[in-house]
Amino acid sequence: MEKHHRHKSAGVKNECVQVVVRCRPLSNKEESGNYQKVVEVFPTRGVVEIQNPSEVSKENRKMFTYDAVYGPNATQQNIYDETVRPLVSSVLEGFNCCVFAYGQTGTGKTYTMEGVRGDPEDKGIIPRAFEQIWAHINRAQNMNFLVAASYLEIYMEELRDLLKPSNRGGLELRERENVGVYVPNLHSVLCKNVDDMVSVMNQGNKNRTVGYTNMNEHSSRFSTSSRGFSLGKLHFPLTRFFHCKLTLSLS
Numbered sequence: 001m002e003k004h005h006r007h008k009s010a011g012v013k014n015e016c017v018q019v020v021v022r023c024r025p026l027s028n029k030e031e032s033g034n035y036q037k038v039v040e041v042f043p044t045r046g047v048v049e050i051q052n053p054s055e056v057s058k059e060n061r062k063m064f065t066y067d068a069v070y071g072p073n074a075t076q077q078n079i080y081d082e083t084v085r086p087l088v089s090s091v092l093e094g095f096n097c098c099v100f101a102y103g104q105t106g107t108g109k110t111y112t113m114e115g116v117r118g119d120p121e122d123k124g125i126i127p128r129a130f131e132q133i134w135a136h137i138n139r140a141q142n143m144n145f146l147v148a149a150s151y152l153e154i155y156m157e158e159l160r161d162l163l164k165p166s167n168r169g170g171l172e173l174r175e176r177e178n179v180g181v182y183v184p185n186l187h188s189v190l191c192k193n194v195d196d197m198v199s200v201m202n203q204g205n206k207n208r209t210v211g212y213t214n215m216n217e218h219s220s221r222f223s224t225s226s227r228g229f230s231l232g233k234l235h236f237p238l239t240r241f242f243h244c245k246l247t248l249s250l251s
C-alpha cells in the first residue's frame with residue numbers, strides 16, 4: 001500500500017510518499033494445503049522478515065523496513081485510523097492525496113481498498129473515506145462543498161471509463177502544469193452523500209474488466225496490479241482508480 005501526499009500537514013508525517021505493508025492471513029485453502037508462512041511482521045519496528053522455506057537459517061532471512069507494517073491480525077479500522085484518516089483530514093483542508101494498493105494477485109488489494117460489502121467491520125479504505133468526507137461536510141458551517149466522483153480502469157494499456165462504458169476509445173491520460181495528471185472527458189458524477197458515492201463505486205465495479213482472480217487457477221501467470229483512491233488531483237495510472245474531486249466555496 002502506498003500513500004502519496006503532496007504537502008505537509010498537521011497529523012501527517014512529513015514524507016511525501018509513505019510505503020505501508022499489510023500481510024494478510026493464510027487463506028483456508030492455504031492452511032489446508034499445508035502451505036508455510038514465510039513472512040513475519042514486526043509492527044512496532046516497521047519490519048517484515050521473509051524466510052526462505054527450503055533452507056531455514058538466519059542467513060536466509062531477509063529483512064525489509066517500511067513506514068508501517070500490518071500483520072494478519074490488523075483490522076480494517078486500525079489501518080484506516082492510523083494510515084489514511086490523517087491524509088483525508090488534510091484533503092479536507094485543501095491538499096491532495098492518493099492511496100493505492102499494489103501487489104500480486106490474491107494479496108488483498110481489493111479487500112483493503114473496498115472491503116467486504118455489507119459488513120461494517122470489514123469495510124475497506126474507500127467507503128471509510130466516503131464516511132469521513134461526509135461527516136466533515138455535514139459538520140461544516142458557512143461552506144459549500146461540491147463533490148464529484150469518477151472511476152476508471154486501465155486494462156492492457158487502454159483507459160476505460162467505469163461510469164460510462166460506452167465512453168470508449170478516445171480516453172487519454174494527460175498532464176498539464178498546474179493541473180497535474182488528468183483524463184479529458186472522463187465522466188464524473190456529482191454526489192450528495194455517502195450513499196451516492198457508494199452507489200457510484202458499485203456501478204463502476206459492475207463495469208470493470210478485471211474481476212476477482214483465484215490465484216490457484218491462474219498460477220501460471222502471476223500478475224501484479226493495483227487499486228487506488230485519490231482526492232484532488234489524479235496522481236497515478238492504475239488498474240482501477242476511484243477519483244474524487246472536492247471543490248470548496250464559502251457561502
Ligand SMILES: Nc1ncnc2c1ncn2[C@@H]1O[C@H](COP(=O)(O)OP(=O)(O)OP(=O)(O)O)[C@@H](O)[C@H]1O
Pocket residue numbers: 023024025027072103104105106107108109110111112211212213214225
Ligand atoms: N487482511 C485480510 N484478512 C482476511 N482476509 C483477507 C485479507 N486480505 C485478503 N483477504 C482475502 O483474500 C482473498 C484475496 O484478496 P483480494 O481479492 O482482496 O486480493 P487482490 O489483491 O485484490 O487480488 P486480484 O489482484 O486477483 O484482484 C479474498 O478472499 C479476501 O477476502
